[in-house]
Amino acid sequence: MSLKIAVLGGGNGSYAAAADFVEAGHEVRWWRRRSADFQGVRDNDGIDLIDHAGTRTVPVTTTDDLALALDGAQLIVAPTPAFAQEDLARRLAPLVADGQVIYLPPGTFGSWMMMKIMRDAGCSADVSVAETGTLPWLCRKQGDAAVRITTRASSLPTGVMPARNTAHAIALISEAFPAEIGALDDALSGALMNAGPIIHPPLILMNAGPIEHFDRWDIHNEGTQPAIRAVHAALDGERMAIREALGYAGPHFPLDDHYNTSNWMYGNLAHDKLVGSGDWHEKLNLHDHRYMSEDVGLGLAFLVSVGEWAGVPCPVAAGLLAIASAASGTDFRAGPRTMAALGLAEVPVAELQAQLRDGIA
DSSP, X not given: OOOEEXXXXXXXXXXXXXXXXXXXXXXXXEEOSOGGGXXXXXXXXXXXXXXXXXXEEEOOEEESOHHHHHTTOSEEEOOOOGGXXXXXXXXXXXXXXXXXXXXXXXXXXXXXXXXXXXXXXXXXXXXXXXXXXXXXXXXXXXXXXXXXXXXXXXXXXXXXESGGGHHHHHHHHHHHOSSBOOBOSSXXXXXXXXXXXXXXXXXXXXXXXXXXXXXXXXXXXXXOOHHHHHHHHHHHHHHHHHHHHTTOOSOOOXXXXXXXXXXXXXXXXXXXXXXXXXXXXXXXXXXXXXXXXXXXXXXXXXXXXXXXXXXXXXXXXXXXXXXXXXXXXXXXXXXXXXXTTTTOTTSOHHXXXXXXXXXXX
16 A cells, blocks of 8 residues: 655655655655755755665655645654654644654654653644654665665564554554564553664773774674673663563563574664674764764663663663763763653553553543
């Protein structure tokens, strides 16, 4: 079935989404805040999509008019960084309509936060916000008019806010993506699948010396050594313990599968493909790169706060968060995506899970 899809944002994932959806036969409108940001794409008459099948130019329809992008769209895909979700929710609040599904790949509990912001802004539409555990593409932009997709996700476990709309949302998302879209219990379960706060904090903090010393450093190749993998495993164990304490059943998609099997969200030994592409051999700034600002400042801070809320010890996550705060001079525990900042720290688990199921009034 051909869908009407709005793609929001201008990062790596938005380029990949726009190109993939058009090539799959969907009707796509791609929105960015500033029309000038599309100049390279317009000059090129589309996006150069580079993947295992070669290189081809995919024509795309672009706009800086959000109302136009959303008009008639069944699915709204927003692969933006989590720190852009608050502004996006405020822009969406007066424009979304009944039945529309907003997909955050991944979300960092942006599903709940965006719904709360939209409701507080007066939005009464029966809209769904869904989130999954990873970006559906391992990809990097190659200039202003090209994107290289190293591999695509084979499984995207997805939670929906409110969960009463799960069947409708999953059906639409499944039409857009070739991956298996596994329905989770609710949006918090989806947030606790987020791989970024598990993969990236150990890689950047335990590689801080070479990152700051060398012009470029591949944290996924030279930077993925046994000691770091051990920290990955311990950190991921805490994530899975939190999921189990909240009653969420497996599969939990352990990160170990990303390195050793074809069972993880990207499948087919994606880590080897990632290293082989060379696209992640890059210069990293430990103060404002999204691995710090998003995966630590929002994602890891959220994970630590959920562990405390659920009564699950997470010393590795808390320790990494403390080290990151010291290294960057930022108190990430006081960040905007903790349970306290969201106003949920004192909300009983059963009460929040009822809200996740039925929605925010």
